[in-house]
Amino acid sequence: MMIVMLASNPGVASAHATLESSIPEANTQMDASPAAIVLNFNEAIEAKLGSVEVLDSKSNPVTNNKPVVSNGSQTLKLDLPKLKEGLYTVSYQIISVDGHPVSGSYIFVVGNPPEGIDASAFNPHKELGHEGHTVSTQLTTNQFIIYAVRTVYYASLLFSAGIMFWSLLSRGRIDALAAVLRKYELLAMRSLMISALLYVFVHAREIMSGYAGNEYGRLFFSTSVGRDWIVLLVLAILGFLAIRMGKAVKAVWAVIILGLESWSGHAVVYKPEAATVSLDFIHLAASSIWVGGFVLLLALWISDRKEAGRFAVQFSRAALISLAALVISGVAMTLLFLPSLNYLFYTAWGTLLLVKTGLVLLVFVFGGLLHLRVRRGDMPTLSLLRVDGLLMALIIIVAALFTYISPLPVNEPVAYHKMGEDMHLSLRITPNKPGVNKFVVKVWLPDKVGAPKSVILRLRSDDRKELGPIDIPLKTFEDTEITTFDGYVKEAYTAEGPYVPFAGRWTAEIRVMTKNDDEKVERYPFRNY
Structure with a gap:
């Protein structure tokens, strides 16, 4: 039972910023120097920390201008001086609002420089993008460290907030519980302080990879991510003072630190923001109550079985309320994040969630046995507590992975x-x-065949085969990219418009008619989300 609070936790999933379009486009040749580099991202980025560089063929920057953020912090623009003929590289490093570093680079050519027409310097096949991209699926040491630190941090966060909540939620005179609370409050604050420091250090190091050391000040004081980290560390310190205060102060501290996590987490990326952040807070609060209560129950079971039985009655009632809140908020966030539940099958995030669904079934079995024993007045067995604790640990690990997968x-x-x-x-x-x-x-087409008589581009929906094809109104244009092939004549066509009306699987059909009325048809499947 206790694991449902994390098993249905899509609120910690992230959406990473990606480059949607650029001016100039990648691997293009321009007749004249562009006035600026414009990079458009699919979501907001940090305005105060990020860089765009344009390097010449000798790897020297062409300008010292700073990029300007616009369009709701989704566009970066770097004004350029007049560039001479040559090969240029655009390199960008930015941070999305949810704290993930994003970087990339591409080339463009101005004029017709010698390196631009030298076949040994350029590979037209590669420039066209048909060589494809390889992605490593091997877990690197750096990724392992990040996931391990995130696991420890989230476990410490839920544990410390849960302990504070239970100081307020516990009812009646249970002397053993009061002693356990005092002991574990200090342990929780220590674990949170250490894990928060590690969390900030590891992620700051990852984000600032490639930046000069003096840029760390901008990260912490000029970005929302850095400022949230400072507040987190301050709250971790204040936690040591809060445990010496009254129950209400402890509960307020827990609300604030979970509110910070919800506001600075990945839920803030999705719309409507107020709904996703609120649901994420409910999810975290319910999770912390369950985690903190379970740790207290286990501690009491070890030290005083009779007192553990009394506390189990309180914990059981709180668990039912937490479970209801977890399920409702988890389902609501999933529906807000995903256009369709079919998206669960498209990504590693969905695969992990399906795996966690299987764990949830186990949680219901063992949690149900625990609940039945408490209702009968019996003590939970150590084996049941061990299984429940093991499931909790596994789900926290998976949840830490979710925070880094979109x-x-x-x-x-x-x-x-x-x-x-x-x-x-x-x-x-x-x-x-x-x-x-x-x-x-x-x-x-071969020189002997000549330019095509006509070219038709059609899109067919593979998901809705009953729909007719969508014809794209192509127009010829003068292509300046370095994509010539000896013995062939080239014709280029373009169009722009809302010709992909909905997400799904598509097939692009290109029909080329030669001057001799020979038709050549090529089909290429693709998909979008």
Whole structure:
């Protein structure tokens, strides 16, 4: 039973900021220098800490200008001086509002420099993006440290807040309970102080990777993430004073520190913000009451079985209320975060949640046995307490992983290229999301065949096969990218508009008609979320 508070905890899942579009686009060649670099992200980023650099072919920065944030903190703009012909690299390092570092780089070309037309310097196939990307699934040492520290931190947070709540919730005269509370309040504050320091140190180190040491001041004093960390450490210190105060002060301290976690956590990324943050707070508060109560029950069971039996009656009633709050808030957050429950099957986040669902079934079994024993007036057995404690530890570990995994899959731009003797073909769809997208189709035909007579781009929904195809109104444009192939003539087409009306699985169909009325058809499946 006790694990449901974490098993249904989507409130700690995160959505990471990703680059949706840029000006200039990646791997493009421009006739003249762009006036600025513009990077558009899918969610707000920290305005005071982040960098955008443009490097020339000798890896020297071309400007000392600082990037400017606009569009609700979702756009970074860096004004540029007039650039000469050459190859340039755009490199960015930013922090999303939920505290995750995001970085990347890409190239663009101005004019027609020697390195721009030298085949040994450029690989057109790679520039078109058809080589693909590899992602390592191996857990690195750094990731292991982050997950371990997050696990200890969340366990300490729930434990310390729960102990404070139970100082107020405990009823009647249970001398043994008062003694256990005094002992475990100090232990809880110590564990929170140490884990909070580790938590801040590890994450600050991760975020500031690649930044100069003097930038740490900006992280802590100029960003909401850093300021929240300072408040967390101050609250951890004040906790030592709170345990010497009355019950009401202790409960207020618990409310404040859980409120800080809810406000600075990943729930703040989702809309409506007031609802997600409130639900996350309810989830954390109910979780802390259960965790703190279970630790107290276990401590009393070890030291005084009779007093443990008395406390078990109080704990059982509080557990039922906490369970109801956990289930309701967990389901509500899941529905707010995910457009459809089918998204549970799209990501590792969904897989973990399904695994936790299995653990929840075990929790109901063992928690039900505990509850029945308490109602009969019997003491919980040590084996049942051990199983319940083990399940709690496993779920806290999984919850720590959730805080670093997005519940929503990341939409990746479509970058498809196919080589063939009778035709080369390229398709780009950016940013590849429901709504407005930019479409680019390029066709290379042998010189003897000549430019295509017509090119048609259609989208077919693989989820709603009964729907007719959507024709994209392509127009020719002058392509300046370095994508020429000897012995082939190129024609480029583009369109922009809301031609992807809803998320799902799609197939792009490109129909190329040659001047001899020979039709070549290429299909490419893709999906977005």
